[in-house]
Amino acid sequence: MKYKIFVAAAIFFLLLTNLSIVYSQEIENSKSKIQIHDPWIRPAAQGSNTALFFVVENKSDKPDTIYSAKSSLSEVVEIHEMFKKGDMMGMRQVEFVVVLPNSKVEFKPRDIHVMLIKTKKDLKIGDEGEAVLLFKNAGAIKVKAEIRDMPKMNGMKH
Amino acid sequence: MKKLIFTLSLIFVVYSCGGKFDTIEDLSDEKYNLVDQNNSRINFPGIVKGKMAVVGYIFTNCPDICPLTTNNMRLIQERLKEEKINNIEFVSISFDPLVDKPGVLRKFAEIRNLDLSNWTFLTGEKNVIDSLLKKVQVFAVPGDSTVFQSGEKIIYYVHTDRIQIMDTDGKIRKNYPGSSINIDEIVEDIKSLAD
Numbered sequence: 001m002k003y004k005i006f007v008a009a010a011i012f013f014l015l016l017t018n019l020s021i022v023y024s025q026e027i028e029n030s031k032s033k034i035q036i037h038d039p040w041i042r043p044a045a046q047g048s049n050t051a052l053f054f055v056v057e058n059k060s061d062k063p064d065t066i067y068s069a070k071s072s073l074s075e076v077v078e079i080h081e082m083f084k085k086g087d088m089m090g091m092r093q094v095e096f097v098v099v100l101p102n103s104k105v106e107f108k109p110r111d112i113h114v115m116l117i118k119t120k121k122d123l124k125i126g127d128e129g130e131a132v133l134l135f136k137n138a139g140a141i142k143v144k145a146e147i148r149d150m151p152k153m154n155g156m157k158h
Numbered sequence: 159m160k161k162l163i164f165t166l167s168l169i170f171v172v173y174s175c176g177g178k179f180d181t182i183e184d185l186s187d188e189k190y191n192l193v194d195q196n197n198s199r200i201n202f203p204g205i206v207k208g209k210m211a212v213v214g215y216i217f218t219n220c221p222d223i224c225p226l227t228t229n230n231m232r233l234i235q236e237r238l239k240e241e242k243i244n245n246i247e248f249v250s251i252s253f254d255p256l257v258d259k260p261g262v263l264r265k266f267a268e269i270r271n272l273d274l275s276n277w278t279f280l281t282g283e284k285n286v287i288d289s290l291l292k293k294v295q296v297f298a299v300p301g302d303s304t305v306f307q308s309g310e311k312i313i314y315y316v317h318t319d320r321i322q323i324m325d326t327d328g329k330i331r332k333n334y335p336g337s338s339i340n341i342d343e344i345v346e347d348i349k350s351l352a353d
C-alpha cells in the first residue's frame with residue numbers, strides 16, 4: 001500500500017516538474033521577446049509617491065499584457081494613466097496595458113506610469129530602484145531603474 | 159504704399175504684444191498670510207514685491223504632473239541663471255495644505271536638489287489657500303484616492319496644470335500649462351516683460 005502511494009506520488013511529482021519545465025520554457029521564450037528599455041523613477045522623499053517609467057518592446061508575434069507590478073520601494077504599486085480635462089489634469093488607475101505584437105508601449109510622463117505609492121525610503125537622484133512587472137505571457141520581468149528628474153535626452157521624442 | 163504696410167504691421171505687432179501680456183489677475187492689493195517650507199510666516203505676493211515671479215501650483219502627493227511642473231520651473235531657473243537674468247523669483251504654492259505642511263514641502267524640494275536661493279514653497283491655512291486659488295483661477299478637486307489598512311487616505315487631485323508669470327506690480331500676466339510649458343517661450347516672455 002505504502003509502495004503504491006509512493007509510486008503514485010513519484011509519478012505525480014515527475015509530471016508536475018515536467019509540466020513546470022515546459023511551462024517555464026514557454027515563459028523564458030516570451031520573456032526574451034519582451035524587453036524593457038530606459039527605466040527610470042522620479043526622486044521621492046520617504047512616505048510620498050512617485051512613478052516608474054520605461055518603454056516595453058514586444059518582439060514576439062503575440063500580444064502580451066502588463067497586468068500588475070510589484071516593488072519593495074513602496075507600500076502600494078499600481079498602474080495609472082493621466083487624463084486631461086480642459087486645462088486640468090487628473091490620474092486614474094488602469095487594470096492592464098496591452099503591448100501588441102512587434103510594437104512598443106511607452107510608459108511616459110503625462111501618459112501612463114507604474115505608480116509607487118507611499119515610498120518606504122528616500123529615493124535619491126543617482127540611486128537605483130527595482131521593480132517587477134507582471135506580464136500575462138512573459139511572466140515576471142525585473143527592472144532596475146535609475147532615479148532621475150527626467151528621461152535621458154536620447155529617450156526623449158519631440 | 160510700402161510705408162503704409164510697414165506702419166500697419168508695426169501697429170499690429172505693437173498691438174499683439176500688448177495683448178499677449180494683458181493683466182489676467184491683479185494681486186497687488188492682496189495679502190495672503192502663508193508659511194514657507196521653513197515654517198516662516200510669509201505674505202504673498204508681498205514676498206516677491208518689486209520682482210517678477212514664476213509661480214507654480216502643486217500638491218506633493220502628485221506623482222507626475224506636479225513633479226513635471228516643478229522640474230520645468232527648475233529648468234527655467236537654470237536658463238535664467240545661464241543668461242544672467244537676475245531678480246526673478248520662483249514660488250510654488252500647494253493646493254493641498256492639509257497634507258503639504260512646511261516640512262513636507264521642504265523634503266519635496268530637498269530630494270530634488272532644488273536651489274531655494276530664489277525659490278519659495280508656500281502652504282498655509284486651507285481657507286487662505288482657497289481664496290488665493292480662486293483669485294488666480296487655479297482649481298483642484300479631489301479625484302481618485304488610495305486607502306490604507308490603517309485608515310490613512312491619500313487623495314489625488316484633478317487640478318489646473320499651471321505656471322504663471324507675475325510682474326513686478328503683482329499682476330498675473332500670462333498662464334502656461336505647467337507640466338508641458340515651452341521653456342524657450344517663457345524665458346522670452348520674461349525678457350520682454352523685463353524690458
Ligand SMILES: [Cu+2]
Pocket residue numbers: 080081091113115221
Ligand atoms: Cu499615478
